[in-house]
Amino acid sequence: MAAFAIHGDIIWTEEPGAFRYNEGGYLVISDGKVVSVSDVRPDCEIVETDSSLVIPGLTDLHLHAPQYAFAGLYMDEELLDWLNHHTFPEEGKYSDPVYAGKAYSAFADDLQRTATTRVAVFGTIHTDSTLLLMDKLEKAGVAGYVGKVNMDRNSPDYLTENTDASVAETERFISMSSRFSSIKPIITPRFIPSCTDNLMQSLGRIAYQQDLPVQSHLDENLSEVEWVKELCPWASNYADAYNHYSMLGPKSIMAHCVWLNDDEIKLLRESGTYIAHSPSSNTNLSSGIAPIRKYLEAGLKIGLATDVAGGSSLSMFRMIQDAIAVSKLRWRFDASGGKALKFSEAFYLASKGGGSFFGTTGSFEKGYDADVVVIDDSRQSTILLKSLSVPERLEFYTYRHPDEFIKAKYVKGRRVL
Amino acid sequence: MAAFAIHGDIIWTEEPGAFRYNEGGYLVISDGKVVSVSDVRPDCEIVETDSSLVIPGLTDLHLHAPQYAFAGLYMDEELLDWLNHHTFPEEGKYSDPVYAGKAYSAFADDLQRTATTRVAVFGTIHTDSTLLLMDKLEKAGVAGYVGKVNMDRNSPDYLTENTDASVAETERFISMSSRFSSIKPIITPRFIPSCTDNLMQSLGRIAYQQDLPVQSHLDENLSEVEWVKELCPWASNYADAYNHYSMLGPKSIMAHCVWLNDDEIKLLRESGTYIAHSPSSNTNLSSGIAPIRKYLEAGLKIGLATDVAGGSSLSMFRMIQDAIAVSKLRWRFDASGGKALKFSEAFYLASKGGGSFFGTTGSFEKGYDADVVVIDDSRQSTILLKSLSVPERLEFYTYRHPDEFIKAKYVKGRRVL
Numbered sequence: 001m002a003a004f005a006i007h008g009d010i011i012w013t014e015e016p017g018a019f020r021y022n023e024g025g026y027l028v029i030s031d032g033k034v035v036s037v038s039d040v041r042p043d044c045e046i047v048e049t050d051s052s053l054v055i056p057g058l059t060d061l062h063l064h065a066p067q068y069a070f071a072g073l074y075m076d077e078e079l080l081d082w083l084n085h086h087t088f089p090e091e092g093k094y095s096d097p098v099y100a101g102k103a104y105s106a107f108a109d110d111l112q113r114t115a116t117t118r119v120a121v122f123g124t125i126h127t128d129s130t131l132l133l134m135d136k137l138e139k140a141g142v143a144g145y146v147g148k149v150n151m152d153r154n155s156p157d158y159l160t161e162n163t164d165a166s167v168a169e170t171e172r173f174i175s176m177s178s179r180f181s182s183i184k185p186i187i188t189p190r191f192i193p194s195c196t197d198n199l200m201q202s203l204g205r206i207a208y209q210q211d212l213p214v215q216s217h218l219d220e221n222l223s224e225v226e227w228v229k230e231l232c233p234w235a236s237n238y239a240d241a242y243n244h245y246s247m248l249g250p251k252s253i254m255a256h257c258v259w260l261n262d263d264e265i266k267l268l269r270e271s272g273t274y275i276a277h278s279p280s281s282n283t284n285l286s287s288g289i290a291p292i293r294k295y296l297e298a299g300l301k302i303g304l305a306t307d308v309a310g311g312s313s314l315s316m317f318r319m320i321q322d323a324i325a326v327s328k329l330r331w332r333f334d335a336s337g338g339k340a341l342k343f344s345e346a347f348y349l350a351s352k353g354g355g356s357f358f359g360t361t362g363s364f365e366k367g368y369d370a371d372v373v374v375i376d377d378s379r380q381s382t383i384l385l386k387s388l389s390v391p392e393r394l395e396f397y398t399y400r401h402p403d404e405f406i407k408a409k410y411v412k413g414r415r416v417l
Numbered sequence: 418m419a420a421f422a423i424h425g426d427i428i429w430t431e432e433p434g435a436f437r438y439n440e441g442g443y444l445v446i447s448d449g450k451v452v453s454v455s456d457v458r459p460d461c462e463i464v465e466t467d468s469s470l471v472i473p474g475l476t477d478l479h480l481h482a483p484q485y486a487f488a489g490l491y492m493d494e495e496l497l498d499w500l501n502h503h504t505f506p507e508e509g510k511y512s513d514p515v516y517a518g519k520a521y522s523a524f525a526d527d528l529q530r531t532a533t534t535r536v537a538v539f540g541t542i543h544t545d546s547t548l549l550l551m552d553k554l555e556k557a558g559v560a561g562y563v564g565k566v567n568m569d570r571n572s573p574d575y576l577t578e579n580t581d582a583s584v585a586e587t588e589r590f591i592s593m594s595s596r597f598s599s600i601k602p603i604i605t606p607r608f609i610p611s612c613t614d615n616l617m618q619s620l621g622r623i624a625y626q627q628d629l630p631v632q633s634h635l636d637e638n639l640s641e642v643e644w645v646k647e648l649c650p651w652a653s654n655y656a657d658a659y660n661h662y663s664m665l666g667p668k669s670i671m672a673h674c675v676w677l678n679d680d681e682i683k684l685l686r687e688s689g690t691y692i693a694h695s696p697s698s699n700t701n702l703s704s705g706i707a708p709i710r711k712y713l714e715a716g717l718k719i720g721l722a723t724d725v726a727g728g729s730s731l732s733m734f735r736m737i738q739d740a741i742a743v744s745k746l747r748w749r750f751d752a753s754g755g756k757a758l759k760f761s762e763a764f765y766l767a768s769k770g771g772g773s774f775f776g777t778t779g780s781f782e783k784g785y786d787a788d789v790v791v792i793d794d795s796r797q798s799t800i801l802l803k804s805l806s807v808p809e810r811l812e813f814y815t816y817r818h819p820d821e822f823i824k825a826k827y828v829k830g831r832r833v834l
Contacts, residue, residue, distance in 0.1 A: 068799075069799045069800050069801045070799070070801060070813075071816070071817065072812065072813045072815070072816030072817040073801075073805075073809055073812055073813050073816075074812075075741060075760060075812065075816065076757075076759045076760055099800075102800050103800050106798060106799070106800055110798055283742045283745055283746055284742065284745070286745040286746075286748065286749055286757060287749075288746075288749050289746060289749075289750075312738075312816040312817060313816075313817070321729075324492060325700045325701065326746065328700055328701070328703040329700055329703075329705075329706060329743065329746055329750075331703065332703055332704075332705050332706075333706075333746075333750035333751065334750065340493075340703060342493045343492060343493055381523060381527055382485075382486045382487070382523070383486050383516075383519050383520050383523055384486045384487060384490075388490075392490055395489065395490055395491075395492065396487075396489045396490050398489070399488070399489030399490075399492065399729040399730075400488065400489040400729060400730075
């Protein structure tokens with residue numbers, strides 16, 4: 001791919017808490033990678049953006065594509081009731097590839113219009129429908145991982161797999177998904193309560209043998225935590241149960257982690273496991289507020305996630321808002337979780353924080369994948385706009401116009417919107 | 418005004434917790450008032466809406482128009498710092514009517530596009546700029562109250578009035594605002610810390626003599642509560658200080674009320690004072706979470722409010738989302754505040770709850786003011802749309818498409834959008 005540069009007001013974070021930016025700078029890209037952010041006009045094709053904001057693509061580290069159709073509904077229930085009354089019946093419909101095709105098209109279309117460039121997505125237990133989802137995401141230009149979900153216990157009949165069949169379908173899923181280039185398979189046991197020991201052992205083995213990443217749920221809700229204690233009396237805690245099946249590590253994402261105890265924090269840190277922090281979902285389902293400051297200080301790896309349909313919005317800008325908001329409330333009610341997140345810290349989590357799960361993405365450092373979103377914020381509604389700094393414009397945009405005015409999106413240097 | 422009817426999927430609440438709706442019904446309106454919601458096609462002009470949602474106009478019971486320009490900025494600070502660093506300097510600019518005119522035009526334009534039909538708004542200390550604000554709101558078709566703010570202590574020089582001048586300007590403001598028909602004046606001491614005893618006494622007397630409503634701030638932030646204790650050692654609590662100046666009653670709005678103690682709850686109940694619950698602002702400024710369930714059970718009068726720019730959004734649908742969200746988190750951290758709000762309860766607070774401050778508004782009961790918003794939700798993004806009930810469609814719209822697709826808005830039966 002020929003080198004080119006995007007000329008605009010470029011802003012990114014390399015570590016939590018500090019923006020870097022270059023007003024009227026050049027983001028130089030070659031072979032799909034960032035070469036530099038430069039003050040000097042480079043000698044290559046220049047994409048002019050008329051002083052637009054130029055930011056790294058954002059990462060949604062955890063969401064359920066088959067739940068998108070009802071995201072924003074049934075918000076009056078807690079996790080386990082919500083699963084049984086709404087989520088499972090809806091997921092059952094994805095046995096029909098025609099329904100799945102329609103729903104996943106709507107999902108991929110809406111996701112394409114956001115600033116999200118990387119995702120880690122749950123499908124359903126249905127292999128063929130999940131392959132359809134991969135196809136639609138690949139065509140939408142989004143990169144990342146999609147998992148066929150595994151469930152062989154404590155689930156409605158229509159979502160309960162035979163253990164051997166679940167393993168065989170997982171292998172077929174992995175094999176069939178080799179055709180995709182930007183979307184890759186990920187091993188996806190729904191969570192401990194939905195998967196027998198035998199299934200978990202088989203999935204752990206497949207992940208290890210085929211060097212595949214893993215995603216699941218951990219410590220979301222207090223009732224769920226109690227349930228796992230009953231199901232796995234041999235485990236010293238919920239995280240330890242996943243570790244027993246070799247499912248913790250730098251290629252693993254554990255969604256939520258609202259209620260980690262100190263042993264679990266240690267286990268996640270030592271294993272390098274990623275936390276998909278889902279502030280909106282954890283609020284909607286009355287799960288609680290993960291102490292993100294404490295986790296950051298403990299050295300855990302953290303990205304942000306919509307967890308659609310626990311979260312009602314696909315917008316990572318909304319997740320930045322919500323991560324900050326809940327961190328303030330957590331601090332107010334229980335200061336042991338640490339101080340509130342600042343805007344620059346939440347932006348980091350939504351970009352490089354979660355992006356690092358996919359390699360070098362989510363920043364504009366040299367050699368990073370050129371995942372770029374161009375936002376024409378000149379249309380923002382305020383008479384103050386001309387007096388704002390680049391970080392202030394980004395904050396204003398995040399709160400007032402999330403995912404509006406996106407005029408271009410690039411993934412690995414290729415324009416996808 | 419001739420009678421007419423709006424034909425659509427009509428939904429409203431008459432008390433917290435229960436939707437009423439009529440799919441394919443007729444909302445019959447005469448002389449600006451609701452006559453009935455009927456199954457039968459009435460013999461008058463019919464406005465066809467093609468199965469749109471037809472809801473009562475929503476009420477924003479507390480917001481600061483001069484802060485709208487920076488709503489969504491500076492979210493990393495707590496109340497008192499945020500006031501001194503950002504809010505006061507911006508409000509100072511409204512001494513210039515040219516600046517005020519531009520900023521208030523943008524505010525009124527954006528407000529007009531929302532589902533809000535009634536407001537209680539703070540201006541600044543500047544009488545002429547505040548009259549400009551009233552003019553713009555009246556032209557935008559929004560009804561309600563606007564206050565010239567009073568401040569004569571503990572404020573920057575450029576926002577500190579001489580006490581006598583503050584009183585005289587308030588009288589001029591009231592007199593000059595008689596030209597408006599839908600927008601009325603309201604007595605607006607900023608809050609106890611900004612107003613001397615003398616000023617508060619004069620304002621209380623003006624409100625009483627001229628039968629005017631009052632709006633102010635109460636128990637928003639713990640540092641503020643401590644400060645008022647020092648300033649008013651003679652008062653048994655913060656609410657009691659307002660009561661001392663005859664500023665509590667059924668024509669008074671007290672914004673926030675996050676930290677009411679039992680004596681204050683009793684005082685607000687007995688006086689019939691309204692609480693403007695501002696969940697988004699109370700989160701953004703790390704103030705806390707008002708125990709709304711407890712207040713409802715105590716019989717307090719409550720409406721919802723954006724509190725722009727403590728809140729970053731003008732959307733009352735977003736306030737419904739946030740009122741539910743924070744009530745869930747409050748329940749999780751401190752169950753003494755009571756159970757979480759349900760969607761139907763939060764919708765009630767945003768419509769009839771706050772609307773009742775303005776008389777009979779916010780519902781479709783017979784004789785209510787015909788404040789109506791028509792929403793073409795057929796454009797909502799979900800393949801489930803056709804299978805949803807009217808309340809489910811409203812919930813989905815509230816979370817996924819707040820203030821989008823509004824195709825008509827009526828205030829007192831007159832079309833304003």
